[in-house]
Amino acid sequence: MTNFRNLMSISALSILLITAPAAHADLVVLQYHHVDDSTPQATSTSRSLFEAQLQMISELGLNVIPLGEGTRQALSTEDNTDNQVAISFDDAYESVYSFAAPVLERYDMPYTIFVNTNSVGARGYMSWQQLQELANNKQVTIANHSSDHAHLARKKGESEQAWSQRVDRSLDDAHTALKKRMGSSEPLFAYPYGEYDEGVEKKLEQRGWYGFGQQSGAIGRYSHHTRLPRFPMANAYGQLGSLKDKLLSKAFPVSAIELPDGVVTRNPPILEFTLGDQLSPDRLTCFASGLGRIDFTTTGNTVTVQAPKALSGRRFRYNCTHPAGDGRFYWLSQQWLNLDAPED
Secondary structure (H helix, E strand, C coil), X not given: CCHHHHHHHHCHHHHHHHHCCCCCEEEEEEEECEECCCCCHHHEECHHHHHHHHHHHHHCCCEECCHHHHHHHHHCCCCCCEEEEEEEXXXXXXXXXXXXXXXXXXXXXXXXXXXXXXXXXXXXXXXXXXXHHHHCCCCEEEEECCCCCCCCCCCCCCCHHHHHHHHHHHHHHHHHHHHHHHCCCCCEEEXXXXXXXXXXXHHHHHHCCEEECCCCCCECCCCCCCCECCXXXXXXXXXXXXXXXXXXXXXXXXXXXXXXXXXXXXXXXXXXXXXXXXXXXXXXXXXXCCCEEECEEEECCEEEEECCCCXXXXXXXXXXXXXXXXXXXXXXXXXXXXXXXXCC
């Protein structure tokens, strides 16, 4: 494990945690791109499904909270018993302005828009004027999604200096643009494509930023500040039949610091973690992208998960769940990044 994670006690994030208010709730973050019926299916949530999702949140009596506030509370709280929800949008697509924002205003729900600043004003994206209009609403947070929406993990064959300069520019140019135009200062960053490696995590750590991915699960005291999970809500993943389990899910009681970097060095990759005394391997279920349920082995309290064959694509996941009582599930998601696969 890299040394920077052992320096958390002196990081800016630690200062945020020390001063965070007490609460008793894990945080489930929902991640959207387009909210429309005519945009690409892979990254779209239909209008009717979006409204139905908000209605379910309301019917379950879940508190919807600003992302920064909810994250700080969830990370700093012992033995969370309840859940809160945060809503986020990546890329600042125009459909968020024209459709999602009015619906959220009707429900009086706060939300965060992660902006890749070079795309502002391009076809299908919001303009700076539209973003400023939304930002004037106290329920809306504008946050950093890089300047160029690039793949930030270090590429094979890329020198460390070239990689570092490239990533610094992408992170800081966006930060500067948002600060100048919007006055945005929340230390929130969403990784483009949900991709990161330990080098990118270290850069966020140095800046005192929280890093949000696209792996699923709830945020709680076991989570790590630079690899925070969100549940993708596109049509394929946000259907109401499984949404309740996601909204009520709990942070898996395994420290995210102990989980691997995620960059694939062998395929299929191996995930190992230690179950605490409160969990039983007999009640654990694990899945792999495109393969469904997969087997795992245990040695004492150590669980070893490996798919039965190599997985295709640039990004894929292992998900493991375990009953948490009251019909809820602990939810762990490990995202893998295959640098041999082409960028998309």
